[in-house]
Amino acid sequence: MAKTESGNAAAGRALSGVAADSRETAASRRGGKPAAQKNEEFNLTIEDMSDDGSGIGRRTGFVWFVKDTVVGDVVRVRVTKVLKSYGYARLMKIITPSRHRVSEPCPAAHECGGCTLQMLDYREQLRMKQEKVLNALTRIGGIPADEIKMKPIFGMDNPWRYRNKALFPIGKSRDGRIIAGFYAARSHRIVECGDCLLGVRENQKILRVILDFLEEYGIEPYDEETGKGLVRHVLIRKGFSSGELLACLVINGRSFPHSGDLVSRLMLIPGMKSISLSVNTARTNVVMGKEILPLAGEPYIEDSIAGVRYRISPLSFYQVNPVQTEKLYGTALSYADLKGGETVWDLYCGIGTISLFLARKAGKVRGVEIVPDAVRDARANAELNHMENVEFFAGKAEEVLPREYREHGEKADVIVVDPPRKGCDRALLDTMIRMAPKRIVYVSCNPSTLARDIRILAGEGGYRLKKVRCCDMFPMGMHVETVVLMSRVRD
Missing domain, CATH: 3.40.50.150 (Vaccinia Virus protein VP39)
Incomplete structure (x- = not known):
């Protein structure tokens, strides 16, 4: 099996192979003919992986990137985009699965842009x-x-439930419901997911309280296209050693209607210690605003690692x-x-x-x-x-x-x-x-x-x-x- 490296290094190595195979590549393009046409289908063996978790395969010296594939897969793909020396294709069918392929436990795994290796055996990931x-x-x-x-x-x-921090964008589903989740890969389309399997179980409880509250009071989520709406994201942190919880709502404004009621509901969740607002009124992709407005509790939570104590605020960098x-x-x-x-x-x-x-x-x-x-x-x-x-x-x-x-x-x-x-x-x-x-x-x-x-x-x-x-x-x-x-x- 080919060595598996990922990221630009892998892509660079794969693309450098095109130069080494220049005669074969040139032959495939003789007369100006491209390596493949959009929507063309063919079989491909996945030999490597890129930084974003896409599989990398080569056909007649031309490099193809295919999402949802792993090293060792033999797949049927359909071309979506062709560039000068590489292209992108969509997985249509797994002909022969890699011996390292496993079933993904998360129902949002294929759409969500967060996890990229759920389909790969953990030992092989390592x-x-x-x-x-x-x-x-x-x-x-x-x-x-x-x-x-x-x-x-x-x-x-146990490579699950390990993240002490989660940042959920808030938006609306096609049927008008207020939802939380994660962005799909290379987009700002929200994939609904209230219980990420990498995050702590308390995330689901906190999000449920917030989403129900927004629906009840008719508080609109932020719309990136119009710049209107109030709630942009929800940040949740947990101290693993202390059990303390922090909830911070990123808002397009400086005040939050009926905040006392929301605080009362959130403080019923065991471990809740800090509730605050992050002010972000800019038309930007930057998530957190620089100003934090406290609503209840302390402005931080505490955690400890190997006996060293740390205070963690909404803006703190702390390993997840x-x-x-x-x-x-x-x-x-x-x-x-x-x-x-x-x-x-x-x-x-x-x-x-x-x-x-x-x-x-x-x-x-x-x-x-x-x-x-x-x-x-x-x-x-x-x-x-x-x-x-x-x-x-x-x-x-x-x-x-x-x-x-x-x-x-x-x-x-x-x-x-x-x-x-x-x-x-x-x-x-x-x-x-x-x-x-x-x-x-x-x-x-x-x-x-x-x-x-x-x-x-x-x-x-x-x-x-x-x-x-x-x-x-x-x-x-x-x-x-x-x-x-x-x-x-x-x-």
Whole structure:
């Protein structure tokens, strides 16, 4: 069976095969004839998977992307769109199912744009994700495969009901009912789903109360086309260790009619601690507004991971899978190998989740985060845990770290980075190399940019890749988290 990597890496590899097979491709297009016409049907074997969970197959050197297929499927497809070197097709029939194909337990699985891998056996999901990271490290990072010490990926015993956060768009069905659900793939069409199998069971209870309330009082959901209507989304969070619940309604306005009645109903749900409004009156795809108006309870809920307590507000960044977060951050702490006197910089620190893990064993920790609200939460979390050896800076990591190094001579024994999908800015990598910490612990949600940055640290920085471990934070989805240890071998 072909190696399974996903994302742009997989697509790039598949598309590069077209160049290698250029004579065959040219033959299929001789005389200006395209690889296939729209609505044409043919059989296809799925060899790979893309970032959005679509299967990838090739026919006469031409790449096709097919939703709802997995590696090993032999399928009948119908062409929907043809581009220069690749195209899209719709699954019409599964001729021979992959040996890894399973039945999806969620009735909305095919329409919903959330889960993309429900039809793939979980063990194969894990294998595919680890292979994806290994391929990126060797192909993009330039690290020989025999030098990569990769431990088995952290999977879940039960890969369901793991999300402590859910964000439901609110709209109307074709028959005029007010509904909640998730957007269909590549659209803003709401697929009705009040009980996502990845989310906590309380989501269904909270949504039912809110939807019934909206119907009873005739409160309209927001309409993206007209810009009218009040309720845009419902955000729900749960503290897994505390059992505390937060409900936040994103509204197209600054007030909510009959809010006292809604609060009374929601507060009857066991665990409900925080109810608020998020003001978002902009014609935008950005979900949350910057202003939060409290309705009842505290402005936050609390949760804890491995004994470290955190306060989580509607705008806080907090990992959505607390069971796997403990494994992920525990691995980062292990790789940091702290003895008690080290200075550690934690870049892209969010609300201080990793920082506080590190602070229990470090001499001092300095965290950097671009979102001011997150920095305020981080400082509050440090105070909540009585940790005085932590300091937080608000700003871009690629600006704060160079400034503190240049102007104040800051040093680091260990640097931990947990950047967004775009990876680390080059100015930040250059500063890290000049600071020359003994160890760099890189936590990544994107294997491609992780591999790119590792290539720089290993090539110009004098670091060597020592350890790698993946963690499946998002079962049934394509993304994977990775923790890497880079040790300095050149002074």
